[in-house]
Amino acid sequence: MTTSPSSPEPPPDGPARSVDVVLPCLDEAAALPWVLRRIPPGWRALVVDNGSTDGSDRVARELGATVVREARRGFGAACHAGLTAATAEIVCFCDCDASLDPSDLVPFVDEIRSGAADLVLGRRRPRGRGAWPAHARAGNAALSLLLRRRTGLRLRDLGPLPARRSGYPLEMVVRAADAGWRITEHDVPYAPRTGASKVTGTWRGTYQAVRDMSRVLQEPPAREGVTP
Secondary structure (H helix, E strand, O other), rough: OOOOEEEEOOOOOOOOOOOEEEEEEEOOOOOOHHHHHOOOOOOOEEEOOOOOOHHHHHHHHHHHEEEEOOOOOOHHHHHHEEEEEHOOOEEOOOOOOOOHHHHHHHHHHHHHHHOOEEEEEEEEEOOOOOOOOOOHHHHHHHHHHHHHHHHHOOOOOOOOOHHHHHHHHHHHHHHHHHHOEEEEEEEEEEOOOOOOOOOOOHHHHHHHHHHHHHHHOOOOOOOOOOOO
């Protein structure tokens, strides 16, 4: 996947962080304080501003996050820009809309460090009415079935449902499976997001996302030696 060049702010002097948390961000100023306060101590928050107009970048800086700019719109472009800017040995991805708590990533990181897994995924468990609408759950179930047929992985959740132009989570899992990575999945609480979904807020948006992301599953396995 190619992306437009990103412009990360220079990291502060000192030793490299052991964990970077990539937070794709588009107009999430209201949610950022809650999210950034829950980044575990010693970890670095990489907020990838994807063209926000609500001052998200300013809020992120004031709260101590490193801001990466990505002009190309799309969840996948933002994720990739954050991954490119990351320097830690372990990189996590987390939504920036307050639906997920970054502190829940701690046992995931521990599992990676112990050598028990190469990629750890969160399986959302809704908390509160409206946290995970029926149309989003249906789309996720359809993609999970397609993923199982393509890779043999029996995952129940593929994370947020972005379209192919922003389909980073699914492509990452597919490539990891093709490369023989050990992939595990664990429950995480999933709360109603702050603001409206920018991709799967409607049945139409979810249908478009499933249709576009299913193309990822029709691609041939990556050539030997290629990693996610």
